[in-house]
Amino acid sequence: MTVTDVFIHPFPEGDSTLQRMALTARECGFDTLIAVHHHPCEYHGVRILQGILVNEGTMKTVMSAIRQNRRAIIGVAAGDANFNRNLLKTQGVHLITDLHRSQRNAFDQVSAKLAAGRRVAIHLDISQIISCRGHSRQKVLTRYAELLTLQRKFGFSFAIGSGARSILGQRSVREIILLTALFGMTKEETIDALGTVPELYQDTSLPRVVV
Amino acid sequence: MKHLSPTLRENRRYVLARITPPDFESDTRELYYAVSDSITSLYGDCIAAEVHAATILREGEYVIVRCRRGRETELCSAIAAIRSINGTQIRITAIATSGTIAALRKKIRPKEAATAITCTIDAEEQSGLLYADGKIDLIRRDMKGQELVYLTKDDMEKFHATTTKPDGI
Known part of the structure; x- marks a missing residue:
C-alpha cells in the first residue's frame, strides 16, 4: 500500500531540505512524496516524485507545463467552471488543486463525472x-465536505497533501485521518485518497501525444 | 472535606504529545492556551467545555494533556491543528493516549543527544545542532532576525559547507 503526501515545498521554497522532509515523512508513515520543482529520486526509503503546480489560469500555460514536464505529476489550480471542464478534458493533467478558492458551481456534477471518467484527481490541501x-x-471545510459528497456519488479520486514548506508543517497519517474527519471523511476514504497518486504516475510514464 | 465517590468523579484520559523543535521554550500555561484556543477554534465553546482540556506536565520535548474520557479524538485533532505558539512555528504530535499519567511517563524517551556545531556556508559561520541520526537544525541569522533551517548531514555537501564542533574538530 502506497501512502503519498502530495505537493510539499522543500528548500529553497521552504525552510527544510528535501532529504530532511523525506526523513520526517518516513517517521510520519509515508513512503512517497511529491515535491514541487524537484527531480525524482529516493531518500531514506522514501520515493520522491516530481510535482509541477500551475497557478496561472490559462490553458496555454497548462499545455506548456505538460509539454515541458512529461514525467511529472501536474497539478493545476482550479478556475471557473469552463476552465475546469477544459482541464478535465486535457490529457496530462493529473490533479486539480485549490478548489476551495473557486466558486461552488466551478466543480459541479458534470465536472465530477468527467473527473471520474478521465481519472483526474482532486487535491485536498490539509x-x-x-x-x-x-x-x-x-x-474550506464546507467546500471539502461538498466535494466529498460529489466524490461519494461519482467516484472520482482524491489526493491528500500536507502542503508543507517545513518539517513542522508535515503531518502523520494518523493526524491526516483526524483532520480529514473534520469534514466527514472516513478513515478508509482517507487511506484510499493517500494511495491515489502512484496510479496517476503509472499513466504518466507511458508515451502519449500532446496536441 | 469529603471527596466525591469514584462513581461520581469524571473519567479522564491523558494524551502524550511530542513538541518539535525539541528545544522550544514555553511553559505549560502557553501550551494550555494553544491547545484550548485550537479546540475552541475547531469545535466551538460548547465542545471545548466538554473536552475540558488541561496541560498536566511538560518533560523535555513531551507534554501530557488531559481531557474528558470519550473526547480524545477532538483533543488529538485540535493538537494536530496547532501551528504556532507566540509566533514561533511548532508542531505538536499526539503519540499515545492512556487513562493514567504513569503509563504515559513510561513512553517518554530521554532527550536525543545533540552536539552544538558551527557550519561555514559561503564563508559565513552559522551555529546549529547535530543529532545522532544525522539531522541538523541550523540557526540562520541575517538582518531580518534569525530562523531555523532543517537539513541533514548529507545536505551539507550540497551547500559545500564545513562542519566543526565547538572544540574545533
Missing part, C-alpha cells in the same frame, strides 16, 4: 485546515 482560522477555515 495545510488550509491548519493555517486558516474562523470564516476562512469554515469555508
Whole structure:
C-alpha cells in the first residue's frame, strides 16, 4: 500500500531540505512524496516524485507545463467552471488543486463525472485546515465536505497533501485521518485518497501525444 | 472535606504529545492556551467545555494533556491543528493516549543527544545542532532576525559547507 503526501515545498521554497522532509515523512508513515520543482529520486526509503503546480489560469500555460514536464505529476489550480471542464478534458493533467478558492458551481456534477471518467484527481490541501482560522477555515471545510459528497456519488479520486514548506508543517497519517474527519471523511476514504497518486504516475510514464 | 465517590468523579484520559523543535521554550500555561484556543477554534465553546482540556506536565520535548474520557479524538485533532505558539512555528504530535499519567511517563524517551556545531556556508559561520541520526537544525541569522533551517548531514555537501564542533574538530 502506497501512502503519498502530495505537493510539499522543500528548500529553497521552504525552510527544510528535501532529504530532511523525506526523513520526517518516513517517521510520519509515508513512503512517497511529491515535491514541487524537484527531480525524482529516493531518500531514506522514501520515493520522491516530481510535482509541477500551475497557478496561472490559462490553458496555454497548462499545455506548456505538460509539454515541458512529461514525467511529472501536474497539478493545476482550479478556475471557473469552463476552465475546469477544459482541464478535465486535457490529457496530462493529473490533479486539480485549490478548489476551495473557486466558486461552488466551478466543480459541479458534470465536472465530477468527467473527473471520474478521465481519472483526474482532486487535491485536498490539509495545510488550509491548519493555517486558516474562523470564516476562512469554515469555508474550506464546507467546500471539502461538498466535494466529498460529489466524490461519494461519482467516484472520482482524491489526493491528500500536507502542503508543507517545513518539517513542522508535515503531518502523520494518523493526524491526516483526524483532520480529514473534520469534514466527514472516513478513515478508509482517507487511506484510499493517500494511495491515489502512484496510479496517476503509472499513466504518466507511458508515451502519449500532446496536441 | 469529603471527596466525591469514584462513581461520581469524571473519567479522564491523558494524551502524550511530542513538541518539535525539541528545544522550544514555553511553559505549560502557553501550551494550555494553544491547545484550548485550537479546540475552541475547531469545535466551538460548547465542545471545548466538554473536552475540558488541561496541560498536566511538560518533560523535555513531551507534554501530557488531559481531557474528558470519550473526547480524545477532538483533543488529538485540535493538537494536530496547532501551528504556532507566540509566533514561533511548532508542531505538536499526539503519540499515545492512556487513562493514567504513569503509563504515559513510561513512553517518554530521554532527550536525543545533540552536539552544538558551527557550519561555514559561503564563508559565513552559522551555529546549529547535530543529532545522532544525522539531522541538523541550523540557526540562520541575517538582518531580518534569525530562523531555523532543517537539513541533514548529507545536505551539507550540497551547500559545500564545513562542519566543526565547538572544540574545533
